[in-house]
Amino acid sequence: MxxxxxxxxxxxxxxxxxPSKSMAHRAVICAGLATGQSIIRNIQLSDDIIATMEGMRAFGATIEQDGNTLIIDGCGEAVARTNQEIDCNESGSTLRFFVPLATLFEGPTHFVGRGKLGQRPLETYRELFERQDLRYEAGTSEQLDLTIEGRLEPGTYEMRGDISSQFITGMLLTLPLLDGDSTIEITTHLESKGYIDLTLSVLSAFGIIIKHDDDYRTFEIKGNQRYHAQDYTVEGxxxxxxxxxxxxxxxxxxxxxxxxxxxxxxxxxxxxxxxxxxxxxxxxxxxxxxxxxxxxxxxxxxxxxxxxxxxxxxxxxxxxxxxxxxxxxxxxxxxxxxxxxxxxxxxxxxxxxxxxxxxxxxxxxxxxxxxxxxxxxxxxxxxxxxxxxxxxxxxxxxxxxxxxxxxxxxxxxxx
Structure with a gap:
């Protein structure tokens, strides 16, 4: 203390x-999922961003630092190490973005963290995983201890928008890589709409196209898309x-x-x-x-x-x-x-x-x-x-x- x-x-x-922590999270993930080498400029290594970088390394990306610039060789089509553990530290963004992303890779993924992270709501994902009969095992203590395994299927996903936009971002990052088209239907008022705009902006910069209606109630996601390596600068x-x-x-x-x-x-x-x-x-x-x-x-x-x-x-x-x-x-x-x-x-x-x-x-x-x-x-x-x-x-x-x-x-x- x-x-x-x-x-x-x-x-x-x-x-x-x-630099914007929100945009840096998204850029590091998109670059880490791409095929080829991306340059991410204007990065500050806060604890939250380090957690996301380490998570992408667990999935198979190579990340090097040169001052406030990251050179990222994405995992692309590579298969991540199995039985990976991701330490989210206290980053809610890292946790909620990575839970669906982990289903893209083979084997179980174990999430750990610190502080109050284990007490922050995750019901949205638990219900989603149970509906598709995927492994979702949460520990009983207040500390984050979550293991997930299995692959999400393309389809229609009904999601609440009044708990955290981070759940929606996690799915928007993941669904374009599935072998089939998907739709996200927002069933409640969407809070933190600005964060969804950031997600769509960074996805677009890395070659992922997602359509939505004017009210942000329906998102149409084509499957079989690929992230493309970019030279990207994070704004303030x-x-x-x-x-x-x-x-x-x-x-x-x-x-x-x-x-x-x-x-x-x-x-x-x-x-x-x-x-x-x-x-x-x-x-x-x-x-x-x-x-x-x-x-x-x-x-x-x-x-x-x-x-x-x-x-x-x-x-x-x-x-x-x-x-x-x-x-x-x-x-x-x-x-x-x-x-x-x-x-x-x-x-x-x-x-x-x-x-x-x-x-x-x-x-x-x-x-x-x-x-x-x-x-x-x-x-x-x-x-x-x-x-x-x-x-x-x-x-x-x-x-x-x-x-x-x-x-x-x-x-x-x-x-």
């Missing part, structure tokens, strides 16, 4: 945001930019570089949300269903914005690396924010400043840790942040960047 003492300080300077990450853009709104003199203004990333919505918070309106309602990853930092910005803000449709915050609904309310309240949980909503009344002077906890959640770092810049007194090292999950050099732009951290606490 690493505890940091963070002094209030104004951040000044230019930040180049790291709006999820990570949200912390710096919020810091900017809160009065820090931060300039943010590296973002594609035409990006398909759903978290690009942070730009519009911050505009809404700075509009001077007395009451605002913000729907968080499509952008759960940026809600902690939105809650921070709302806590220091004029008037009242309701953040609604936050059910899925409860099944992230932490229960972000509870974590956000608890830690911001400890710093002096006026924020309460009402059902699956956060109700926030803006205050002029945060007092600080408290010990807060990241809940071992990377997005909570980074939000609290930004919060420290507008506190009157220092804060102590427990379990700060969890930023390695998605933004391994966050604390170095934070210091470069003026963040004041007690080095003695960094261990």
């Amino acid at each position: 690493t505890t940091l003492m963070i002094e209030p300080s104004e951040l000044t300077g230019t930040v180049t945001v790291p 990450d709006y999820s990570q930019a949200a912390f710096w853009l919020s810091a900017q709104l809160l009065g820090n003199k931060i300039k943010v570089n590296g973002l594609d203004q035409k990006s398909l990333q759903g978290d690009r919505e942070i730009v519009h949300i911050l505009e809404q918070l700075s509009s001077g309106e007395e009451e605002r309602t913000i729907d968080g269903s499509q952008v759960p990853d940026i809600i902690p930092t939105v809650a921070l910005a709302a806590s220091l914005s004029k008037g009242k803000t309701k953040l609604i449709n936050l059910e899925r915050l409860r099944i992230k690396e932490s229960d972000r609904l509870v974590a956000t309310q608890k830690e911001l309240s400890a710093l002096g924010a006026q924020i309460e949980i009402v059902g699956d909503q956060l109700h926030i009344k803006g205050v002029q400043t945060l007092k600080g002077g408290a010990e807060v906890w990241s809940h071992k959640d990377h997005r909570m840790a980074m939000m609290l770092a930004v919060a420290s810049t507008v506190c009157q007194e220092p804060i102590q942040l427990k379990d700060s090292e969890c930023v390695k999950k998605s933004y391994p050099d966050f604390w170095e960047v934070f210091k470069e732009v003026g963040g004041k951290i007690d080095e003695r606490s960094m261990g």
Whole structure:
């Protein structure tokens, strides 16, 4: 456990945001499934991306690193090693993308992981595997311990869209390689549609074509397609930019570089949300269903914005690396924010400043840790942040960047 003492300080300077973790996951997988050599540029080796790289190596891909570039020789038609084990660490994306992908290869695949990964919902896959009489054996402890075996058959798949879009992405990555056409029918409202757009964009770049209707309720997937090796550059990450853009709104003199203004990333919505918070309106309602990853930092910005803000449709915050609904309310309240949980909503009344002077906890959640770092810049007194090292999950050099732009951290606490 690493505890940091963070002094209030104004951040000044230019930040180049790291590459999109969501797009990097998808690009590494597509390159790993291709025949031939792909070059994936602008990669940051966060814990989550390393988990996906190791997973593709288990399937037979060869991956070499040259600075922030990956050279990937895909497994293509090669048969993976049998009895492979995939360590997903704490990456929900790796787990949910790889479960259907593993059915493309011979032999059983054993999935392990850490933290709360074993508690995150997987019912969608369990039901799917049982319907096709495939092996699906989950351990009984809270730690991830899952073994699957068997090959998915092409056909029609009915899937919920209100639990996680990651299940749908996993199937979209897998079904084009089956020996026959398939259809995915979404049976509920589709949340995090932006992530499906990212999936379709990266698939298209690697030669996979999938058709869908205007409402994203039906996806038509031709079988017998092949991934084609590409030279692909990962764009900047709006999820990570949200912390710096919020810091900017809160009065820090931060300039943010590296973002594609035409990006398909759903978290690009942070730009519009911050505009809404700075509009001077007395009451605002913000729907968080499509952008759960940026809600902690939105809650921070709302806590220091004029008037009242309701953040609604936050059910899925409860099944992230932490229960972000509870974590956000608890830690911001400890710093002096006026924020309460009402059902699956956060109700926030803006205050002029945060007092600080408290010990807060990241809940071992990377997005909570980074939000609290930004919060420290507008506190009157220092804060102590427990379990700060969890930023390695998605933004391994966050604390170095934070210091470069003026963040004041007690080095003695960094261990």
